[in-house]
Amino acid sequence: MTKNKPRIPSGFIEYLPAEQIEFNRLLDIVRSTYESYGFLPLDTPVMELSDVLLAKGGGETEQQVYRFERGHNDLSLRFDLTVPLARYVATHENELTFPFYSYHIGKVYRAERPQRGRFREFYQCDIDIIGSNSHHVDSIPPTVINEIFEKFAFGEFTIRLNNRMILNGFFEELGLHEVSSGVLRLIDKMEKISTDELNNELEKLNLTKEQIEQVLNFTGISGNNNQIIERLNAQDIKSETFKKGVIKLQMLISALRDMGVPESRFQIDLKIARGLDYYTGTVYETILNDYPELGSVCSGGRYDNLAGTYTDTELPGVGISIGLTRLFYQLKEAGVINPNRQALADTVIMPLSEEQMPQALTAASKLRSLGIATMLYTENNDLKRKLRYADRIGFRYAVLIGKDETEKNSISIKDMGSGKTSLLGIDDAVKLILSNGSI
Amino acid sequence: MTKNKPRIPSGFIEYLPAEQIEFNRLLDIVRSTYESYGFLPLDTPVMELSDVLLAKGGGETEQQVYRFERGHNDLSLRFDLTVPLARYVATHENELTFPFYSYHIGKVYRAERPQRGRFREFYQCDIDIIGSNSHHVDSIPPTVINEIFEKFAFGEFTIRLNNRMILNGFFEELGLHEVSSGVLRLIDKMEKISTDELNNELEKLNLTKEQIEQVLNFTGISGNNNQIIERLNAQDIKSETFKKGVIKLQMLISALRDMGVPESRFQIDLKIARGLDYYTGTVYETILNDYPELGSVCSGGRYDNLAGTYTDTELPGVGISIGLTRLFYQLKEAGVINPNRQALADTVIMPLSEEQMPQALTAASKLRSLGIATMLYTENNDLKRKLRYADRIGFRYAVLIGKDETEKNSISIKDMGSGKTSLLGIDDAVKLILSNGSI
Numbered sequence: 001m002t003k004n005k006p007r008i009p010s011g012f013i014e015y016l017p018a019e020q021i022e023f024n025r026l027l028d029i030v031r032s033t034y035e036s037y038g039f040l041p042l043d044t045p046v047m048e049l050s051d052v053l054l055a056k057g058g059g060e061t062e063q064q065v066y067r068f069e070r071g072h073n074d075l076s077l078r079f080d081l082t083v084p085l086a087r088y089v090a091t092h093e094n095e096l097t098f099p100f101y102s103y104h105i106g107k108v109y110r111a112e113r114p115q116r117g118r119f120r121e122f123y124q125c126d127i128d129i130i131g132s133n134s135h136h137v138d139s140i141p142p143t144v145i146n147e148i149f150e151k152f153a154f155g156e157f158t159i160r161l162n163n164r165m166i167l168n169g170f171f172e173e174l175g176l177h178e179v180s181s182g183v184l185r186l187i188d189k190m191e192k193i194s195t196d197e198l199n200n201e202l203e204k205l206n207l208t209k210e211q212i213e214q215v216l217n218f219t220g221i222s223g224n225n226n227q228i229i230e231r232l233n234a235q236d237i238k239s240e241t242f243k244k245g246v247i248k249l250q251m252l253i254s255a256l257r258d259m260g261v262p263e264s265r266f267q268i269d270l271k272i273a274r275g276l277d278y279y280t281g282t283v284y285e286t287i288l289n290d291y292p293e294l295g296s297v298c299s300g301g302r303y304d305n306l307a308g309t310y311t312d313t314e315l316p317g318v319g320i321s322i323g324l325t326r327l328f329y330q331l332k333e334a335g336v337i338n339p340n341r342q343a344l345a346d347t348v349i350m351p352l353s354e355e356q357m358p359q360a361l362t363a364a365s366k367l368r369s370l371g372i373a374t375m376l377y378t379e380n381n382d383l384k385r386k387l388r389y390a391d392r393i394g395f396r397y398a399v400l401i402g403k404d405e406t407e408k409n410s411i412s413i414k415d416m417g418s419g420k421t422s423l424l425g426i427d428d429a430v431k432l433i434l435s436n437g438s439i
Numbered sequence: 440m441t442k443n444k445p446r447i448p449s450g451f452i453e454y455l456p457a458e459q460i461e462f463n464r465l466l467d468i469v470r471s472t473y474e475s476y477g478f479l480p481l482d483t484p485v486m487e488l489s490d491v492l493l494a495k496g497g498g499e500t501e502q503q504v505y506r507f508e509r510g511h512n513d514l515s516l517r518f519d520l521t522v523p524l525a526r527y528v529a530t531h532e533n534e535l536t537f538p539f540y541s542y543h544i545g546k547v548y549r550a551e552r553p554q555r556g557r558f559r560e561f562y563q564c565d566i567d568i569i570g571s572n573s574h575h576v577d578s579i580p581p582t583v584i585n586e587i588f589e590k591f592a593f594g595e596f597t598i599r600l601n602n603r604m605i606l607n608g609f610f611e612e613l614g615l616h617e618v619s620s621g622v623l624r625l626i627d628k629m630e631k632i633s634t635d636e637l638n639n640e641l642e643k644l645n646l647t648k649e650q651i652e653q654v655l656n657f658t659g660i661s662g663n664n665n666q667i668i669e670r671l672n673a674q675d676i677k678s679e680t681f682k683k684g685v686i687k688l689q690m691l692i693s694a695l696r697d698m699g700v701p702e703s704r705f706q707i708d709l710k711i712a713r714g715l716d717y718y719t720g721t722v723y724e725t726i727l728n729d730y731p732e733l734g735s736v737c738s739g740g741r742y743d744n745l746a747g748t749y750t751d752t753e754l755p756g757v758g759i760s761i762g763l764t765r766l767f768y769q770l771k772e773a774g775v776i777n778p779n780r781q782a783l784a785d786t787v788i789m790p791l792s793e794e795q796m797p798q799a800l801t802a803a804s805k806l807r808s809l810g811i812a813t814m815l816y817t818e819n820n821d822l823k824r825k826l827r828y829a830d831r832i833g834f835r836y837a838v839l840i841g842k843d844e845t846e847k848n849s850i851s852i853k854d855m856g857s858g859k860t861s862l863l864g865i866d867d868a869v870k871l872i873l874s875n876g877s878i
Contacts, residue, residue, distance in 0.1 A: 004490065004491055004494040004748055004749055005491075005749075006491060006525075006526045006527075006529040006530045006746075006749035006750070007488065007491060007530065008483075008484055008487065008488070008491075008526075008530070009484070009486060009487065009488050009512055009514060010512075012484040012486065013484075014481075014482065014483050014484060014527065015482065016531060016534055016535070017479035017480065017481070017535070017541075020479070020480045020481065020482055021479065021480060023482075024480055024482075035783045035784070035812060036784070036807055036812040036813070037784070037807070037812070037813070037814060037815075038782065038783065038784035038787065038812065038813065038814025038815070039783075040456035040459070040460065040782075040783060041456065041459045041460060041463055041783075042453075042456070042459065043453065043454065043459055043462075044447075044453050045447055045448070045451040045452075045453060045560050046485060046546060046560065047448060047451065047505075047548075047560065048447065048448065049446065049447070049448050051443065052443055052444075052445060052446060052447075055443040066486075066507070066509055066514075068505070068507030068508075068509075069507075070505055070507075070550055071550065073448055073449075075448060075505075086445075087445045087447075088445075088453065090445040091445045091446065091447070092455060095455055096455070096456070097828060097831045097832055099816070099818065101814060102456075107485060109486075111509055111510065121484050121485065121486065132817075132818060133818065133819070134817040134818050134819060136796055136800075136815075136817035137815070137817055139800070140815065143804070147807075254797075255796070255797075255800055258796070258797045258800035258801050258804075259800045259801070259803070259804045260801070260804045260808075307445075309443055310443055310444075310445035311445070343477065343479075344474045344477065344478075344479060344480075345474070345475070345476070345477035348477065357575055357694070357697070358693075358694075358697045361575075361578065361694055361697035361698045362697050362698070362699070364698070365582070365697075365698045365699045368475055368476070368586075369699075373474060373475040373476070373477065374475070374476070374477065375476060375477025375540060376476075376477070376575075376576070376579065377538070378571070378573040378575035378576055379538065379571060379572065379573050380572070380573060389536060392536045393536055
């Protein structure tokens with residue numbers, strides 16, 4: 001019989017168990033941290049009606065949507081979690097309590113050109129605070145991100161902060177209101193393109209040499225957070241938008257200090273603009289200090305109107321998103337993530353022959369009832385193969401039950417780290433395992 | 440502007456936060472129990488290449504597959520987790536260690552005719568032990584199921600057990616080998632169709648009146664587990680398949696006792712056949728005693744060859760699957776599941792005015808650092824509205840910080856259950872919250 005080559009579509013990824021365990025551990029950190037801040041879970045369908053999902057029109061992203069017909073339905077797979085969130089909030093507007101703290105962790109789909117580190121199916125992990133008129137909540141996403149990346153332990157990181165109102169107010173002052181979204185997009189790309197390219201592109205938007213210089217000077221304002229705020233306040237700019245933006249940025253900085261986020265972890269950077277049109281206030285990006293080449297690993301910002309496509313109710317809010325699949329891939333490539341722990345259970349129980357099966361089954365249930373994750377290995381083969389299995393899967397302890405052990409009403413427990421074995425009563429074995437002790 | 444009606448495709452489901460919290464709680468029970476038995480996590484792509492996914496051909500299910508073209512790819516959404524598991528194991532055959540204890544929790548897709556309680560996107564929660572030649576592992580899925588349904592607390596339940604070898608051996612004896620899979624499928628439907636219908640269908644398979652009576656008598660054998668084993672052993676049946684099947688069933692029963700599964704929770708039932716062709720030994724179904732009309736809420740069995748479509752390596756195994764989306768829907772309809780707890784966080788912190796914002800932010804961080812999930816409510820509105828919010832979301836405690844509290848370096852904590860408020864120092868408030876105490 002000709003076998004069908006078992007492969008997955010190009011651009012997709014799946015992990016071996018050890019990697020999956022590590023990936024899930026990171027997902028669990030994200031989820032439990034989100035929950036500890038009071039965010040409520042959301043799980044929207046992966047598939048939406050195309051006329052609903054694509055109502056706003058999506059330009060570049062729309063080209064990448066997996067769209068198909070089925071029966072009378074024109075369907076699309078979600079390409080992010082923001083549009084489904086907007087749709088969800090509009091659908092359930094009257095059943096939700098605002099401000100709605102929501103978190104949404106799920107797979108999204110983009111038919112991107114396959115390239116290293118880019119996937120067509122990937123996890124996004126979003127939080128949003130929706131329907132809040134209070135700008136104080138802008139401090140929550142960076143505080144959450146600080147906690148998550150501290151737990152991730154990928155080294156030091158910097159959350160870069162800005163406020164669109166500052167940039168927009170500055171553009172107003174320069175008389176660039178008309179082209180402000182184009183300039184914003186270029187500022188967003190600033191660190192990825194050359195100065196010449198940037199100049200050319202700004203010239204295409206009809207900026208004068210002087211205006212270009214002013215933009216470069218302004219976005220280049222540097223210093224620590226207090227110094228940048230000082231320098232912003234010292235600018236001779238009349239725009240009210242600008243002034244409000246500076247006050248909001250200042251309050252954000254001060255809130256982050258109140259929340260206990262270390263000063264070294266957040267930095268005002270006037271080059272942070274975010275490409276998307278719908279941000280209107282605070283914007284965030286996150287850089288791993290040791291891996292700046294990865295770009296922002298976590299971004300977001302404040303918006304005025306989440307669900308304007310679907311409802312007349314204005315829903316301002318603020319949100320942030322972690323693209324975990326890409327981050328995981330890149331840090332695995334960089335050697336920062338090393339999935340090596342393969343077993344989730346600590347202990348494997350191995351009866352040495354068929355006769356000891358009842359004792360083995362009973363012991364396994366006893367261990368589990370005491371909170372010890374325990375696998376049962378009942379293959380009928382020699383001790384050497386049994387121990388090779390325990391080693392490969394990565395158990396901490398192998399519990400061996402043979403004739404001797406049964407007669408003595410005890411078990412042999414092997415410390416897979418040291419290789420040493422000890423004959424113990426079951427209660428003593430439990431104590432050893434619970435204390436994660438060595439033999 | 441004409442707003443786009445924000446709706447999801449027919450046959451799809453999404454929950455409000457309180458429901459989602461309860462659904463996730465059940466998913467967490469499933470996952471943590473699976474992990475405590477040593478099962479390793481799997482997360483395959485939702486999309487597969489159609490020629491791979493549908494290589495085996497799927498009859499009825501194939502009609503329901505969401506299939507579409509994109510670029511040069513003919514793609515299909517997975518309709519269950521078993522085919523992707525087989526494909527995964529074949530893909531990574533040389534990188535996995537067998538027996539491979541795997542668990543797989545994810546969404547699957549079927550374009551079924553929409554009807555009450557049937558969904559086009561739903562969660563399956565599977566475990567499989569693959570590449571094991573030991574029949575002892577057949578006792579693990581029902582032991583896991585026993586633990587999960589005990590934790591679910593949907594009332595008492597019965598895991599019904601049988602072995603295909605017993606039925607096949609019995610058919611051999613009756614000379615029905617040729618039509619055995621047809622007869623199996625009818626036995627599987629026995630409880631859903633009338634006796635007349637059953638008779639008609641069995642006649643269509645050319646069974647004589649006498650054979651039909653024998654089938655009905657045999658599958659009707661009743662009694663407690665020991666009595667049924669006795670009655671099976673008393674049958675005058677020479678078939679070796681039958682005899683082996685009885686021995687395996689007997690060993691399964693005895694293993695379940697060793698594992699501490701209460702006798703009232705498992706019951707041999709010779710009418711359990713499972714429709715699918717690929718089961719070859721032990722088969723399981725699970726019935727909620729108070730809701731037998733739901734049918735089996737969790738089923739599975741032993742197979743000889745998981746991935747024959749993809750590899751020449753024979754991979755025998757045993758597995759079981761919980762269809763959580765449907766179960767959740769049905770039990771919510773029946774009033775067994777009542778999502779009422781809406782908040783995941785215990786505590787909400789509410790500054791009474793802008794001036795107390797720093798104290799509120801600091802207090803929130805302090806509570807969180809001590810392991811108390813804490814939301815921050817910073818909307819600028821009156822106390823009544825603040826408390827209405829705390830009540831609606833379902834927090835246990837509301838922490839109020841006003842001018843008085845700030846001056847006294849303390850907080851007011853309101854027990855949302857009793858409605859009583861107490862002025863406490865932050866450390867005493869933490870103690871109260873951690874002890875889940877009343878005021």
